[in-house]
Amino acid sequence: MTVALRSHTSACPACDAVPAAEALAEREVQQDVRIALSLPMVHCAACIRTVEGALTRYPGVKSARVNLTLKRATVEADPEVSAEHLMQVLEAIGYESYELDAGTLSATQSSKAGRDLLMRLAVAGFASMNVMLLSISVWSGAEAATRDLFHWISAAIALPTIVFSGRPFYVSAWSALKHKRLNMDVPIVLAILLAVVTSLWETSLSGEHAYFDAALALVFFLLAGRYLDHRTRAVARSAAEELAALEVPRAVLLSDDGEEMVQVSALSVGDRVLVRPGGRLPVDGEIIEGQSELDRSLLTGETLPIFAAPGTQVSAGEVNLTGPLVVRANAVGEQTSLHRMADLVAVAESGRSNYTSLADRAAKLYAPGVHILSALSFVGWYLFTFDVRTSLNIAAAVLIITCPCALGLAVPAVTTAASGRLFRKGMLIKHSTALERLSQVDTVVFDKTGTLTAGTPELTNADAFSYEELSIAMALAVGSSHPLSLALAKVGRDAGIRPAELTGIEEIPGYGTQGNLNGALVQLGRASWVGVTALTQTSAFLALGDKAPKPFLFVDALRDGAMLAVDALKADGKTVILLSGDTPGAVEDLANRLGVQRWVADALPEDKAETIHQLANKGARVLMVGDGLNDTAALAAAHVSISPASALDAARVASDIVLLGGDLSPIATALATARSSTKRIRENFRIATVYNVIAVPLAIAGLATPLIAALAMSLSSITVSLNALRLR
């Protein structure tokens, strides 16, 4: 940033010209920052236009481009443009947006792999079409020299293609064999190689049957399945990376030189860290300066803020509410309680890896079966005819016909359709078997704070106060950024109440706000501060002079769609349970509001995981929905788990599905989609099996011609793909 340091006034304009030109050149090179914004709401052509238009009109923006598939906008702009400005612009036109840390987004790598697959797919498609063209003339009766010529041309096209396009299968099969395992790719590679070798042999002997077209079609269809699979995962992965990129981890370090903004990873034990109101604590430590209140709902599920003063022990992840705090770090990074809690997850997660997907179960039955069948037909025919050529031909035909073209497509086609559908509804499927597991769910466990509730308080007893009292309370509340004050001020503004005229308004961090009304002291704040005993419910007390303090009562506002989701799940026959770390009063109140019969309060993180285990031991398939750190172990222990995008990073990592918007209602639809997609996957397996049952006996009997192989393969692949598309 030498540009900024250079002096711009000079007595000698010519001297200035050189550095100015340099500066200009430098500006061209280093400027143009790239800002990435996540836009969960864009969905249509008009949205693209509005967003791009608004962004490009903003001064300093060079270009803006929306990617609808990734729901992301990339902006090239001058360095003075910051993401906050652009977020305000978008907010004004009604789109919520979040800044993404460009460093965390490593889209290049996954898109490179996708491109690589697409290229191999294209080459396989080109080759198989050409060879099919030649094969059709052979099937329709080309003979003698013509047939040999066609076979040789086919071989010339097929061999390099199979080497190039089939590479992903060879790599995967080889790594499986190295570990002495069998996967779906082993029979595939065997079929391809055997088909090519026997076809070459046949061709060199002027034989009748060559399977070049079958080998290529096999590669083509399987690559198509592989590509679909990759695409679905790439979208999910980039969206997950995006969520990680949302958290830009910085902290204010206090040193002898003053304040300094540093990366959280650069902090060490003993550092003094300044945490401003609204900021999240980056380290575990002890408060050495300042007074405030801390919101620890993400860690424990408590909604009531706790008082914090010098000497209070704090943990990373808590949110500072009212006054600036200086914290001396006694644990940083991996040592913080936040990270230790995340280790609990790793333990809980080991249980989940027991789940074998439908595809794996099919492969386990299938791969050995195919090999045995093919080997048996080789041996059988060899004993029958003592002719290696015929028996090898038949063994190759069996392998090609049983080869899992349709099986390779059966799962990816369905999951692509289902994930795409859910992604449009704002759900991100992170784990490949999450849909299958979701379809088996019969019990849904919700966390309370931050999941069913939005984490913003709502005033419930405004009627109990006179206009005058409300106007005084509002005057005290407007200046503060405490969540309860914000809620109070909002109610006042909506009701059109004018703040009373107070003098000497002062916020006492950690306690409340006070002021003077005609010489009398008025206070709004914590119970202990105004001299009464605290209530169990979230409340703020208003004390006017010598009169007895009156409480403002608050409840946590419901998250959008929470009611809808719970109702739909109950109508669907699922058991709904509320599991919270909050006080019994608050949990019972919410359970009553939502009509949930079973609830558990005061649950510690271990209790939550334990409850899930108990349910699982009773045979229930549990879906856990939660957002806090106290939920992570439970999220990982559940059969399948969902967390909202607002959740802590650790919770999102532990869950299989992430809700991208603020709305909970897609959960119920997701269950339905998951069920229908699992049904389609099973149907697809059945279809593939039916084709095999018809074609395999023909192959074993030696009646399978390359034409029959091609027909069986294409027809089954196409029916399977079409069946998957019916999901929409």
Add this chain to the structure above:
Amino acid sequence: MQILAYLIPISLVLGGMGLLAFVYTVKSNQYDDLEGDAQRILSGQYDDQPKI
């Protein structure tokens, strides 16, 4: 059957041209935002910066 000497190379060249065209579209990022492109075509405005 002499015609085959022409027809086969011609069909291969035509197919190869299709393949090259596809490779070009992949290299120039035309598959990065399929949904967006499908929606953009509905808009009346001219897309003056189709690539970023």
